[in-house]
Amino acid sequence: MAGGSMDIIVAGRHRPGRGPTVESVDPATGAAFAEVTTATAEDVDDAVTAGATAMRDPAWRNLLPHERARLLHRTGELIEGESEELARLQSRDIGKPLSETRALVASAAGTFRYVAAALETLDEALTTPRGPYLSMSVHEPIGPVAAITPWNSPIASEAQKAAPALAAGNAVLIKPAEWSPLAALRLGELLLRAGIPPGLVSVLPGAGRVVGEALVRHPGVRKVAFTGGTTTGRRIASIAADKLMPVSLELGGKSPVIVLPDADLDQAVRGAVFGIFSSQGQACVAGSRLFVHRSVHDELTGRIVAAAERLVIGDPMAKGTHMGPLISAEHRAAVESYVQLALDEGGHVRTGGERPTEPGLDSGYYYRPTVITGLDPASRVCQEEIFGPVLAVLPYDEEEELTELADSTPYGLACGIWTRDYRRAWRLARRIESGTVWINTYKQLSASTPFGGVKESGIGREKGREGIRAYMTQKSLYWGLDEAPATWGT
Ligand code: NDP
Numbered sequence: 095m096a097g098g099s100m101d102i103i104v105a106g107r108h109r110p111g112r113g114p115t116v117e118s119v120d121p122a123t124g125a126a127f128a129e130v131t132t133a134t135a136e137d138v139d140d141a142v143t144a145g146a147t148a149m150r151d152p153a154w155r156n157l158l159p160h161e162r163a164r165l166l167h168r169t170g171e172l173i174e175g176e177s178e179e180l181a182r183l184q185s186r187d188i189g190k191p192l193s194e195t196r197a198l199v200a201s202a203a204g205t206f207r208y209v210a211a212a213l214e215t216l217d218e219a220l221t222t223p224r225g226p227y228l229s230m231s232v233h234e235p236i237g238p239v240a241a242i243t244p245w246n247s248p249i250a251s252e253a254q255k256a257a258p259a260l261a262a263g264n265a266v267l268i269k270p271a272e273w274s275p276l277a278a279l280r281l282g283e284l285l286l287r288a289g290i291p292p293g294l295v296s297v298l299p300g301a302g303r304v305v306g307e308a309l310v311r312h313p314g315v316r317k318v319a320f321t322g323g324t325t326t327g328r329r330i331a332s333i334a335a336d337k338l339m340p341v342s343l344e345l346g347g348k349s350p351v352i353v354l355p356d357a358d359l360d361q362a363v364r365g366a367v368f369g370i371f372s373s374q375g376q377a378c379v380a381g382s383r384l385f386v387h388r389s390v391h392d393e394l395t396g397r398i399v400a401a402a403e404r405l406v407i408g409d410p411m412a413k414g415t416h417m418g419p420l421i422s423a424e425h426r427a428a429v430e431s432y433v434q435l436a437l438d439e440g441g442h443v444r445t446g447g448e449r450p451t452e453p454g455l456d457s458g459y460y461y462r463p464t465v466i467t468g469l470d471p472a473s474r475v476c477q478e479e480i481f482g483p484v485l486a487v488l489p490y491d492e493e494e495e496l497t498e499l500a501d502s503t504p505y506g507l508a509c510g511i512w513t514r515d516y517r518r519a520w521r522l523a524r525r526i527e528s529g530t531v532w533i534n535t536y537k538q539l540s541a542s543t544p545f546g547g548v549k550e551s552g553i554g555r556e557k558g559r560e561g562i563r564a565y566m567t568q569k570s571l572y573w574g575l576d577e578a579p580a581t582w583g584t
Contacts, residue, residue: 099129100275102299103282104137105144106292111137113300118276121189121419122410122458130275132300135308138267141296142314145238145265148293155263163210166257168288170206173199173253173281180249180280185410187276188245189418189459190373192411201541202253202281205557208541209257212559226576233566235263236340237316240309242302242330243278244322245271245421246376246481252278254556255319256285262565265294267315269306271322273421275299302326310334317565320344321378324479324504324550331553342554342564344378344546346479347507350500351381351536352522354493354513355389361534362512363394366485367401369510369536371463374417375483376425378551379508381536383476384487385499391489395467398487399445402463407450419458420482426459429482432475433464436486439473441466446483477503493518497525506548510536529555 102111113132120127133141148154173180181195190198221229241255252268259266270278275297282297298305306326310318310333320330321344334341351369353362369381386394410418420426426449433447446464449455463483469476476486490499500509500522509528511519516533523531529547532538539545544555554564 099131100279101131102133102137103279103295103297104133104141105148106286106295111298111300113137113304116272116299118187119422120186121421122186124423124457124459127186128276130279130299132272133298133305134300135304137298138305138308138312141267141298142238142309142312144293145267145296146314148291149235149238149263149265151291151293154291154294159216160214162261162263163213165289166206166210166213166261169257169285169290170203170210172284172288173203173206173249176280176284177203180277182411183280184248184274184277185418188248188274188421189410191415191418194373195410198247198250201250201539205250205253205541206257209261209562212562213261216559216562221570226574228573228575230571230573232569232571233262233563234569236565236567238265238267238314239565240267240269240312240315240318242269242306242309242318242320242322243271245274246373246378248274248277249281251321252281255321256281258556258562259319259565260285260290260294261562264317264565265296267296267298267309269298269300269302269309272299272301306330307333311337313337315339317341319556319565327552342546342556343552344556345507345550345552346481346505347378347380347547347551348383348477348479348503348505349379349381349508349510349528350383350385350526351510352496352500352512353384353386353390353394354511354515354518355387356514357390357512358514358534359390359394359397363397363401365510365512365534365536366398367405367463370485371402371405371417371483372537374420374461376421376481377537379530379537380481381508381510382480382485383471383503384485385490385496386487388489388491391487395444395465395487398485399465402445402465405463407460407462408452408455417460417463417483419460421459423459425482426461429461429480429484432478432480432482432484433466436466436469436473436475436484439469439475441469441473441475441486444487471499471502479505493522496522500526500528504550507551508532
């Protein structure tokens with residue numbers, strides 16, 4: 095096969111997984127281009143056991159933070175050195191345009207660099223003594239970490255977990271999505287090339303129900319960092335509850351974007367279109383519900399429809415492409431069924447709602463950017479995550495309604511507000527239940543700023559300085575200072 099055959103990585107060693115071999119399919123053509131062997135519960139067991147042993151090796155355990163940081167810096171450099179190749183590999187594997195996969199690779203390199211810098215400057219604390227002793231709180235690695243990731247932003251998602259997990263001193267076991275294992279396997283190779291001890295690095299592609307669940311259940315895995323759907327997140331949380339194991343869960347969303355009547359409409363149109371249609375809408379933070387003040391609703395809808403119709407759909411590798419294919423035929427069928435549901439629920443498809451018919455696109459899993467009006471905010475299409483290029487535009491009348499409308503889904507991941515009035519923006523931003531709020535911008539993400547959701551969008555935060563602490567456990571030390579021997583009861 096053109097893209098070759100790849101093996102899993104168990105404790106730094108490539109070997110054929112004991113599970114079935116799966117094909118990687120290019121969603122732009124529907125053709126298989128690589129094969130990957132998959133792991134089984136036995137492979138997971140080998141990887142966890144080796145990871146726990148490698149963590150205890152004094153050569154790693156005693157490595158000082160600035161020395162570990164050097165390895166992470168080197169990983170960032172290696173990612174950068176192969177950035178074009180990595181971006182092309184991902185565009186082929188998941189269908190995102192090159193402009194987006196280049197950004198994912200840059201984000202992964204930036205994450206390693208940021209985490210390295212933060213690691214060098216994380217301090218331990220002397221706590222206030224309440225007796226004749228010196229007391230301190232130190233942080234130690236939490237234990238082998240399972241990093242389970244989805245298919246929509248590979249390498250960036252994996253880096254977001256692997257970098258802080260390793261910085262904290264842990265072994266990391268990456269379980270990429272079945273549809274997108276290639277970037278994770280390359281990342282595993284780069285970690286090893288950077289000098290991370292082999293036993294600490296495993297990349298275990300395979301079905302979530304088999305490999306993912308084996309990792310979550312394994313007694314040697316001490317933390318799961320998961321990004322994916324809410325249903326899977328709930329299952330992982332319930333298994334983790336039995337083990338009393340901490341989890342971080344970055345889950346789904348149905349993010350509201352609000353356009354106040356005083357907004358700069360040019361900016362709002364661009365932001366809304368980018369917010370929903372970039373990545374073909376396959377983004378956890380996709381701004382899929384657009385609440386527009388009734389006074390500008392019709393004008394804004396018309397401008398969004400026109401902007402959506404100008405987007406270039408096509409080959410993810412071609413310059414100028416805005417939207418590539420969806421990840422799979424199966425996923426496109428799910429998106430199509432939501433558009434049918436929107437019609438059944440009384441919606442009007444203002445543009446899109448169909449596959450493109452341009453030559454050369456018929457064998458890929460393409461779908462036109464779709465704008466729907468006339469829906470009830472309580473309808474299923476406005477409540478459930480579609481994870482595709484489908485925008486519902488909804489009018490509102492009073493600012494007072496907005497918090498309730500924005501908060502009316504089970505999710506709370508992200509929110510956008512477009513207005514020139516910073517006081518109104520502040521009021522709304524503080525009230526709406528959301529992990530992130532963007533004001534006059536959308537989809538900006540930074541390694542230095544915590545990210546995560548509330549409600550059914552997840553538990554915990556990634557990124558930022560505290561992101562490293564999330565992979566550590568605290569230990570308290572008391573140093574007695576009393577010169578006299580302790581006396582019983584006096
Ligand atoms: P899934 O939840 O289906 O899968 C995510 C990962 O979990 C995959 O690696 C999957 O493996 C694995 N998995 C599946 N079942 C289990 C299980 N029982 N135990 C352990 N692991 C399992 O999500 P998708 O891949 O479909 O990704 C889309 C979802 O991810 C959307 O809901 C999206 O909103 C969310 N997401 C959230 C983000 C955030 O930061 N909040 C960012 C990006 C996406 P396999 O592929 O083999 O099934």
